[in-house]
Amino acid sequence: MRASLFIACYNDTLFPETGRAVTRLLERLGVEVDFHPGQTCCGQMHANSGFRAEAFSQAKRLVRLYERDETVVVPGSSCVAMMREQYPGIFQEMGSESQRQELAEFLPKVYELSEFLIDRLQVEDVGAYFPHRVTYHASCHGLRGLYLGDRPFRLLSKVRGIDFVPLENIDRCCGFGGTFSVKNAEISQAMLTVKLHDILSTKAEFCTALDNSCLMHLGGAMHRQYAAMRTIHMAEILASTEDCPAEALA
Amino acid sequence: MSTVILDPKHAPPFRDAVLPVLRNPMLRKNVAHATQVIQSKRAKLLAEKADWQELRAAASAIRTHVIENLGAYLEQFEERCTAAGGVVHWASNADEARAIILDLLRQENATEAIKIKTMTSAEIQLNPYLEKAGVKAHETDLAEIILQLGKEEPSHIVVPALHINRSQVREIFSRTMHLKDLSDDPKALTAAARHYLREKFLRVPTAISGANFLIAETGSVAIVESEGNGRMCLTLPRTMITIVGVEKVLPRFQDLEVMLQILARSATGERMNPYTSLWTGVTQGDGPQRFHVVLLDNERTSILARPKERQTLRCIRCAACMNHCPVYRQTGGHAYGSCYPGPIGAILTPQLMRMEHAQTLPFASSLCGACFEVCPVKIDIPAVLLDLRADVVKIERKQMKRAFDLMYVGLRVANALFSRPWIFHTTQWFGRIGLGVFTDKDGWIKWLPSIGGRWTQNRDLRGLPKQTFHEWWAERAKGTK
Numbered sequence: 001m002r003a004s005l006f007i008a009c010y011n012d013t014l015f016p017e018t019g020r021a022v023t024r025l026l027e028r029l030g031v032e033v034d035f036h037p038g039q040t041c042c043g044q045m046h047a048n049s050g051f052r053a054e055a056f057s058q059a060k061r062l063v064r065l066y067e068r069d070e071t072v073v074v075p076g077s078s079c080v081a082m083m084r085e086q087y088p089g090i091f092q093e094m095g096s097e098s099q100r101q102e103l104a105e106f107l108p109k110v111y112e113l114s115e116f117l118i119d120r121l122q123v124e125d126v127g128a129y130f131p132h133r134v135t136y137h138a139s140c141h142g143l144r145g146l147y148l149g150d151r152p153f154r155l156l157s158k159v160r161g162i163d164f165v166p167l168e169n170i171d172r173c174c175g176f177g178g179t180f181s182v183k184n185a186e187i188s189q190a191m192l193t194v195k196l197h198d199i200l201s202t203k204a205e206f207c208t209a210l211d212n213s214c215l216m217h218l219g220g221a222m223h224r225q226y227a228a229m230r231t232i233h234m235a236e237i238l239a240s241t242e243d244c245p246a247e248a249l250a
Numbered sequence: 251m252s253t254v255i256l257d258p259k260h261a262p263p264f265r266d267a268v269l270p271v272l273r274n275p276m277l278r279k280n281v282a283h284a285t286q287v288i289q290s291k292r293a294k295l296l297a298e299k300a301d302w303q304e305l306r307a308a309a310s311a312i313r314t315h316v317i318e319n320l321g322a323y324l325e326q327f328e329e330r331c332t333a334a335g336g337v338v339h340w341a342s343n344a345d346e347a348r349a350i351i352l353d354l355l356r357q358e359n360a361t362e363a364i365k366i367k368t369m370t371s372a373e374i375q376l377n378p379y380l381e382k383a384g385v386k387a388h389e390t391d392l393a394e395i396i397l398q399l400g401k402e403e404p405s406h407i408v409v410p411a412l413h414i415n416r417s418q419v420r421e422i423f424s425r426t427m428h429l430k431d432l433s434d435d436p437k438a439l440t441a442a443a444r445h446y447l448r449e450k451f452l453r454v455p456t457a458i459s460g461a462n463f464l465i466a467e468t469g470s471v472a473i474v475e476s477e478g479n480g481r482m483c484l485t486l487p488r489t490m491i492t493i494v495g496v497e498k499v500l501p502r503f504q505d506l507e508v509m510l511q512i513l514a515r516s517a518t519g520e521r522m523n524p525y526t527s528l529w530t531g532v533t534q535g536d537g538p539q540r541f542h543v544v545l546l547d548n549e550r551t552s553i554l555a556r557p558k559e560r561q562t563l564r565c566i567r568c569a570a571c572m573n574h575c576p577v578y579r580q581t582g583g584h585a586y587g588s589c590y591p592g593p594i595g596a597i598l599t600p601q602l603m604r605m606e607h608a609q610t611l612p613f614a615s616s617l618c619g620a621c622f623e624v625c626p627v628k629i630d631i632p633a634v635l636l637d638l639r640a641d642v643v644k645i646e647r648k649q650m651k652r653a654f655d656l657m658y659v660g661l662r663v664a665n666a667l668f669s670r671p672w673i674f675h676t677t678q679w680f681g682r683i684g685l686g687v688f689t690d691k692d693g694w695i696k697w698l699p700s701i702g703g704r705w706t707q708n709r710d711l712r713g714l715p716k717q718t719f720h721e722w723w724a725e726r727a728k729g730t731k
Contacts, residue, residue, distance in 0.1 A: 009668065012719045013678050014712065019719035037720045040668040046661060048617060050639030054665035061669065086636070144619035173576040177616025179657070182704035184614060187268050189708040190580040191616070220709030223694055 003116065004034040004069040006062070008079045009041040015212045017247045021239035022075045022113060025128075028239070029121060036065050044082035047090065048178050056094045059087050063099070063106045071120065072110045075235050077211045078178075080112040081145030112142070113235055114151040114210055124154045130240045131161030135202040137195075137218065138170050139211040152210060152234060159237060165202040172198070176217035192221055200227055206248075208234045254403040254584040257375065258599050258608040261587020265610065268585045277413050281405070281582040284412045285573045291519025292570065292624075299515070309512045310628040312505050313564035316497070320554060320563075323466040323499045324545065330469025334531025336541045344374035347546050351376065351458065351491055354542055355385050358489050360456040366473060366480040367391035368460025369407050369567060370493050370546060372589035373602070376458070387458065388450050390479040392443050399426040405583030407590060408517045408569040413582045447479065457487040457538065461494040462566070463509060464543075467502045470530040471543065474513060474523040484527050490538035496545050497563040509566065512626040516568035549602045558637050562597050564627040569594075571621035571631060577614060586611060593621035597634045605641055612638035656701045675720070682714040689713035 003026060007019040019035075026033050043058035066072050074080050084107060091103045117123055136156060142148045156164055175181070175191025182188075199207050199218065205228075209215050212233055219231035232248050240246040255261045271277060296302050316323055328338040341347035355363060363380070365387050371377065377387045377398075389398045393411035397404055400422035404410030411419075420434035423442050432442060459480065463472040471492055473480050484490065500509065514523040532541050553562055572578040572592025583591030588599040588608060596611040612635045621631040652658045667673045688695045695711040697703070705711060717725075 007719045009674070013681070013714060016715055016717060016719040016722055020722060023723075035720070035723050037724065038671045040671055040674045041664075043668075046665060048636065048639070049657070049661055050612075050636075050641075050643035051661050051665070052640045054661065057665065058668050085633075089633070140616070140618035140620075144623050171620070173616050173618035173620070175576065175616060177618070180613070180616045182701060183657070184265050184268070185704040185707060186265070186272055187577055187580055187614075188616070190272055191576050192708070194576075194580070216711070217709060220705075220711055223710040223712075224696070224708065 001030070001071070001121075002032040002034060002069075003071045003073045003111075004036065004066060006039060006042070006066075006072055006074045006079065006110075007035070008074070008076050010216070011076060011212055012039075014216065015233065018075055018212055018233040018235050021233065021235040021246070022073065024244070025126060025235060025239040026073070028241075029117075029123060029126060031121070034069065039065055042079045042082050043090075044078060044086075045178055047082065047086050052090060053094065055086070056090050059083075059090060060095065060099055060102075063087075063102050066106060066109065067102065070109060071116070072106075073113060073116045074110060075113040075210070075233065076213070077112050077139050077142035077146050077148065078213055080110060081141035083107065083110055085145060112146055112148065112210065114142075114148055114155055115146070117155060117238075118151045125158035126155065126238050128159040128238045128240050129161050129242045130159050130237045130246065131163075132206055133163040133165060133202075133204045134206045134208055134237065135165045135167045135199060135204040136170075136234075137167060137174065137199065137207055137209040137214055139209050139214045140173050142210050143171060148210070155234070155238060156208075159240075162237075165204050167202055168198045174214045174218055176214050178213070181217060188217075192217060196221055196225075196227070200229060204229060206230055206232045206237075208232050208237055210234050255587060256372070256403050256584070256589050258588045258603050261608070263610040264585060264587070264614040267587055268581050271581050271585050276415070277582055278580060280413050280415045282579055284409060285579050288409075288519050288573045292515060292573070293519075295515050295519055295521060305508060305512055306626055306628060308508045309566075309626050310564065312500065312508060313566070313627045314561070316499055316501060317554065317560060317563045319501075320496065320499070320551075323501055324496055326466040327464050327469055327499055328545075330467070331464075331471075331531055331543060332469070334469050336469065336531040336543055339542060339544045340547075341544050342547045344546075344548055347374050347493060347544050347548070348376060348379045350544050351493065352380065352383050352385070354489075354491050355380070355456060358456050358540075360385055360454075360489075362386045362388060362450075362454045363456045363458050363491075364388050364390050364450050364454045364483055364487065365394070365457065366459035366475070366483045367394050367410070368458070368493060369404075369589055370460045370495055371458065372404060373495075374493070374546070374548065376493070388454065390447055390450070390483060391475070392440065392477055392479070395443055395446065396422055399423070403584060404589055405591065406569060406572060407567050407592075407594075413584070447482075451482045451486050455486075455488040457483040457490050459483060459490060459492045461492050461498055461543075462513070463506065464494060464499040465501075465503050465506070465528075466499050468530055470503070470528050472506065473525075473527045474510065475525045475527070476518065476523055478525050481525050481527055484529060485537050487538050489540040489542075490529075491542045491544065493544045493546060496547055496550050497565075513566055513568055516570040516624070516626040549604060552604065553601045556601075559597070559601060559634050561629050562594075562601060562634060564629055565594055565598070566627060567594075568626055570624040570626065571629075574620040574624045575615075576618060576620065577616065586614070593631045593635075594629070597629075597631055597638060600638055600642075605638070605645065609642045609645070612642060660701070675718070678714070678718055682716075685714055
């Protein structure tokens with residue numbers, strides 16, 4: 001099987017280790033991984049800030065880029081939610097008939113990482129080894145946008161050595177919300193304080209998620225507060241083995 | 251006394267309004283506690299309702315159908331209500347509604363009126379208007395009494411005094427009712443309120459109410475409540491004046507079966523609200539003998555004209571969205587600068603203001619989607635928020651000051667560089683050098699200038715890694731060749 005990665009703008013720039021982990025994980029599972037270097041952004045930041053025309057210019061570019069691929073894998077639930085929830089409306093408003101056709105062919109090819117593993121590859125045990133205490137933050141887009149359900153838990157439960165701690169109030173937002181985190185920085189921080197209380201109460205070493213955007217927010221606060229916890233994208237846990245542990249452990 | 255401004259025309263931007271609230275631990279604890287209590291009661295009841303999603307779909311379908319056929323149902327309501335002895339008035343805006351109500355009160359020679367809780371009257375700022383015209387409106391809902399006597403503003407549409415705890419209630423009652431030895435025992439507090447209210451119920455012959463639903467088929471009006479004060483207002487007075495938004499109509503009597511099941515569970519976490527009152531025009535020898543309904547538009551038809559935002563009008567004011575909103579749960583309602591706070595307020599208020607005011611409200615959300623998930627009539631609030639954000643940007647782009655606004659400049663620049671990969675990659679390269687200046691030895695950024703400072707005011711940012719993913723990919727591809 002072949003799969004083409006979409007490594008979002010912020011993952012490419014700030015969290016390249018996530019893309020590397022996805023590559024390693026998928027190749028280990030026998031998937032031939034492609035990557036188009038021309039990719040940049042899905043347009044979410046613009047769409048969520050009210051800049052719909054700009055969001056459309058990025059969206060149509062992205063859809064065309066994957067024209068020839070049969071499967072697109074995205075290790076970021078909010079980008080996938082952007083494509084599924086917002087692209088149709090934006091293309092309806094600004095796109096041509098042929099662009100809408102391209103979108104209709106594109107959307108069924110897109111998988112968030114845990115969807116790809118569970119639904120497409122039909123694998124729960126990816127052969128990972130991660131002997132650490134871990135809690136899972138269900139990002140809002142994963143939870144209420146993509147309805148990932150128990151997929152992340154099924155994947156984590158098969159990781160050898162893991163000490164998984166469930167998170168209280170798992171359905172509550174961490175307060176990131178993209179530009180919300182700077183536009184309304186104070187209220188974003190108030191939400192973060194509440195969320196961090198629940199997360200730190202798990203006494204886990206790592207807080208994982210399927211979206212680096214929440215993790216940038218949570219991890220940034222943990223670092224500021226010298227908290228005894230770090231953030232790690234779930235791809236890195238799933239890619240981790242005895243021979244080749246996660247980069248975060250190096 | 252409260253300094254809160256619930257008039258969207260004069261309220262400060264959301265970000266400014268939030269600051270004093272965030273520094274008020276008592277208010278935040280009251281709000282967090284009350285919303286948590288309602289949340290868990292609702293969750294428990296939903297768990298026992300196997301057909302909740304079907305019920306929700308039915309409620310949404312009924313409300314959607316009404317909104318798509320609003321004119322016909324309103325005319326039917328007018329006809330049936332009139333036939334039953336009611337008088338129907340049409341008000342296109344707040345000014346007209348207030349004038350109609352004052353005129354009706356003058357016809358009654360009323361200098362006082364008793365009121366059942368109505369957010370629509372808060373929307374048109376009825377009480378201060380009547381006060382100026384020499385009519386004292388007495389609230390009879392317990393929470394509204396607390397607010398009226400304490401000179402406070404409502405912070406929630408179902409539980410208006412949600413931000414006030416019972417020791418504060420004791421203080422307000424003791425001061426305004428001159429009850430020195432009042433305890434903060436709920437029984438004692440409600441007894442004090444009851445004593446205060448009875449005198450008004452027995453004395454004041456004119457009442458003002460809102461309505462939860464109008465029934466087109468029968469011309470009836472429905473009110474749901476918890477305390478029985480509404481029932482008192484519907485039995486004792488001689489005259490009842492009901493002010494209601496035009497969107498509140500339901501086609502058939504039997505639609506109440508769905509709406510009443512879904513409203514109480516969503517609003518207060520009860521299987522059924524304690525008092526449900528229905529009345530149809532005037533019944534001789536029973537209840538008010540003069541009955542007026544004021545049907546208020548106040549920009550509702552302009553919302554109806556916007557296909558994407560039209561769903562806003564499905565709202566049945568249950569407040570489940572605010573009880574579940576992580577923003578509202580930190581701020582309470584006052585920061586929204588409107589009598590309609592929370593997620594529904596963030597989409598309703600700016601539209602009621604024709605997008606001329608309250609423009610920061612559509613941005614007062616992290617788009618977490620909790621509001622949509624719990625909405626009993628399936629209003630896709632995040633989608634409407636996004637549409638309204640686009641509207642705000644469309645308006646603001648024309649303003650000169652935005653040409654220099656960092657957020658605007660930044661987003662334009664970002665679009666330019668996302669459009670061409672080589673520019674994006676060059677910017678990443680320069681960004682690494684630029685941000686390197688701010689990056690500590692441990693590889694983290696703890697301070698950034700300008701808008702970046704809004705991030706670093708409370709979070710660190712990891713410095714940019716030496717290699718982007720696409721650089722790693724290119725290097726790896728070379729290696730394997």
